[in-house]
Amino acid sequence: MPNRLAGATSPYLRLHAGNPVAWFPWGDEAFAEARRRDVPVVVSIGYSTCHWCHVMARESFEDAATAADLDAGFVAIKVDREEHPEVDAAYMAAAAAFTPSLGWPLTVFVTPQGRPFFAGTYFPPEPRSGLPAFRQVLAAVREAWTDRREQVDETADAVVSALAEAGAPAAGPAAAPRLPTVAELAAAAASLASREDPEYGGFGGGGPATPKFPVATALRFLQAPALRDAFPEATGVADRALAAMASSPLRDDVEGGFFRYATRRDWTVPHYERMLTDNAQLLDVALDAHREDVVRGLAEFLIAVLQRPDGGFGAAQDSESWIDGARSEGGYYARDADSRAELEPPAVDGKIVTGWNGLAIGALARAGALLDDPTMLEAARWAADAVLETNVAPDGSLVRASLDEIPSRARATLADYGQLASGLAAVAVATGELAYANRARGLVDACLDATGGIGVPGGSDPVLAEQGVGAPDAASDGDEPSGFAALAGAAASLWLLGAGESYRGLAERIVTAHAVDALAQPLAYGALLRVAAQLATPPRQIVVVSADSSDPLVTAARGIRADVVAIVDEEQAQAWSAAGFSLFEAKTRAGGVATAYDCRDFACRLPVTDMAGLSRD
Template sequence: MAERLKDQASAYLRQHAGNPVDWWPFGDEAFDEARRRDVPVFVSVGYAACHWCHVMAHESFEDPETAQILNRDFVSIKVDREERPDVDSAYMAATQALTGQGGWPMSVFTLPDGRPYFAGTYFPPRQLQGTPSFRQVLEAVASAWRDRRSEVEQSAAQIAAHLASNQVANRNLLGDLSAVHPAPGAGSGAAEALEAAVTALAAAEDTEYGGFGGAPKFPPSPLLRFLLAHTRSGAPTAETAAALARRTLTVMALGGLYDQVGGGFARYTVDRRWQVPHFEKMLYDNVQLLRVYAHFSRQEADGDLQALALRVTRETARWMADELGVPGGAFASSLDADTMVDGHRVEGATYVFTRAELSDILGAGSPALDLLDVDADDGASHRLTGSTLRLKSVPDEAQAAVWEAARSRLAAVRSHRPQPERDGKVVAGWNGLAVAALADAALALADAGMPGDWMLPAAEAAAGYLMDVHWDGRILRRVSNEGAAQGIEGLLEDYAGAAEGLFALYAATGDPRWHRDAQQLTATAVERFLGPDGLSDTALEPEQIRQAQGGQSAANPLDDAVPSGTALFAGVLLTSASYGGPGRHQELAEALVAHVQRAAPAIPQAVGWAMSVQQSILDGPRELAVTGTDPGAVARLLAAARGAGGPGLVIAHGPAGGVPLLEGRETDEPALAYVCRGMVCRRPVATADELRAELAAGQAD
């Protein structure tokens, strides 16, 4: 009965196409049908890699009797939260308001106009420890609609008012964007706020196991970007930031969050010690962490730690290409947490090894076994038949060689096991961040004298896919499947993420095409998302979501698993201006991160990307133009700049091709480098040592 889902871009929706539930995709038609039948709407939100989404699907949505109730009393809508974060965000806020918690699968019951009146997450098929069964919930919710309509309407109105207040709070946090000139003295206040954020993070660090907070423990990716940027700031808290980043990045790279055999990071660990992951692997996590480890490798002085960072960079990039690459050059969204084994979904089955298996594969006396930290009980306490693989400590050069040989043998065995399913949809913003990550990783490896020549062509292929498939010259589509864009226009995070990737690719290649495309996307985002009421995350908000939020709408400036669209947008606006784009772009970027002064000391983990943008603003930002007739000499200057300048340095090279930062700076010399601020440049230098001195002098200004 769910034929409407069979051709959707989302693998999650297609997984439900054979259910006896009469599913609809999210849209006006489904809500119109609810009005026509005078029934409430059941909105089920999840994603393809979600373990508990699969559990509830098997228990309830594949059950004919449960489906009969849903089909009789509701219009049922299936939503992929990755495809429709706008829908997910609104209904998640409602779920958290009603229950005090959130998660997926998310089960929301709404009026035919989209306003929720009851919500929860996973409901079991039978009553369990005080949690009602899903059928009990369905009967109670439907009964309330039939018999207590006025109470339902009142509840929906109260929830909508609460969500409206959230939107107003977001708008107030960003402030009035119609006056984009920064307030006098804002720079000093911002610097103090960033220092206070580092101090707060030091107090919140898990000093025993690294990272921040307890279980479950997530990689703080946007925050790590800021900490690495702050390391180069010269602030009194710079060394504290460096130590926080170093400890967190080290424990994540050694622990079970990182796949020591295949590369790539899981979504989070269920424990505080980074040992046992929730095994789903998401593109959005891995592109952020790939880029962070590439930057970390440049800043870390310890040779063994630098080697570890480079290994993680190389292996994560390779995993992305091998496991998430799709025809045409883009990257799929995720790998499932579960593996099908003998007809049953088993979480983590592809990845774990028992101690006996390790001894059989590597040999009982293998020195590689001494490097590993594995569960003595073979993971029984975590319901795993086997253990994740963790390294006990940072390996030295000899130990790294031992582990590399062992890793190859384990990978060969693992390749014959059943593999997790893949969600093949391509998300524009995440692919933009993948382009940036691959570009930066390629340069980090090249500057370290390590192989990675395939990465820049891979980044260019992904960028070409975005511009050929997702961009039609007017708007950017959020998702595609099998080479065809489908569904909604991209959100602010898609435009900004794609532009971020293209700017990074231009900095890596010097091809002015990527600069031109990035500037076009940035300018279009200004037109599409900035209006009289301020900044919005969506260009065309669904009426049902606007109703759910009490008629209010505003961009959410706080990071989640991915950087906020606001923070990403601020970053690309700053980069645009640094390359010579409209001056208003820098003013707008400064206005979009002005909230950092209030938010950073209080909630630093929610504004990591915005803090990194603010750090770049405080740094100038700085620009570098490199020209010359000798490619080798130009390359040496670029490598010196990347090593000394930090992740906030904007680099232009290659043909001028419409890049204002390069115009008028052509030379007959082998190579010249101009260090600039606000397009005002210092005297050109010709050697790597002179350039490093100029960059150091620029930081001290």
């Protein structure tokens, strides 16, 4: 049996390389084989740190009898949802037609033409708690395919038609698009704050067994400077959520990182995987909440645990590890520091996801600049260089991920472009190095066609496109900023650096297109609403020109919470200006000493050369 997964650029696929199942990776080859044999396709979607994915693998995919059933009646495809988020989103949308209990592992049955006709999540090896055994599901699907093909085709056509309708623009009259006002944003924040758990913090309530997620995108919206006067209570909601999580079992007090979520309302009994997305975003939350202890713990986790030898940050750390010869979920994290030292830590998924690295790069750059911490800054710069070296195709477009410096064949998403561009812009500001800002600008520009349309360079996943299967083009957040929100945020960052009004225009266009939904559902659109808040009030930008990074004026400027705080020398300021970043025009050292320029909405006050002249407000 050919082993098609051994050389995959996904640790999740490599975990399944030794299964007795004749797995295919995602691609045309699997569907061509299904057409040749006239059998349905099983698409099994998961990720390397998913506990129930591991369980189903041990119970079913490592079982010879189950593998024989799969190979005899199906073509089996294994997909890493983190490597192919578009595939996951499309099939997750299709699965909603068959089960309300969505999650991973996701098991989708499709025709050789790629049209879904049945789906579920985890299936046990024997019937359990109302779930049929996986082999029973295989037998039933195979019987339907053989004896009731017409019914199968009708179901598949109906599902694909429903997905197409869901992805179509809404019909009917709509209000003229415009940016949300500060008052509207404050009302959305108040609506979000009304969902605060008054006893344990965070969002939600209900019974003690109610799961709780960090929802970092929503917390970041509540921390938007535009809300400080319009809805002062917003900051308190975010601060209380972070404080509750930081003092709970959701946070690993030995290594500093946060777990994916808690299975109980009081933040206890965590789901123990530790994701790059969550921890990168929570670092920004902690930075704005003035929790330096949490910031440094998160930075230590990112650098010491997730950062790989090539500089990029791995996608996640597993929930399971080996203890006393058995797999244990969370057992490693229950030990103290000394006991852990005796154990092999849970595996890190070393896959370098482009956009997720952008989130970490930006957070570490901002923290490193504000706290004047060279270790954080160097980690951010190292990761940025690694991603730009490896996760870029020969034609200059981004790829979704890489593993061991080998790029994946999966195309980058809009979120990858926006998140990486934002991270690079933050590194540029923190270091004064123009090259990162130029790359950020190039990534945003690449997402615009000749008519100003927004899209991913190279288009969507080619297999899904050929099959006519897709998911709604959502601007709502999952556990990370959506593609639209990320691109809007990157464009706004470039505008703040003086790259031009066209970038503000792009951010405005994205925000206005989704403003009605975002204001009505703030918990699901936190990242977009934060950009809206940034656009709703005049920005404050500070540029300090100094030949000495330890000058007291530089130190004073770093401590100011402004939209931009850039520290450059005269040569750097001239380079930024020459490259079209107008914020740096005519910025020099007055009288040969460090000079600060305090700009409000791009109108700069008289330059100052002493700390007393630099207002904190």
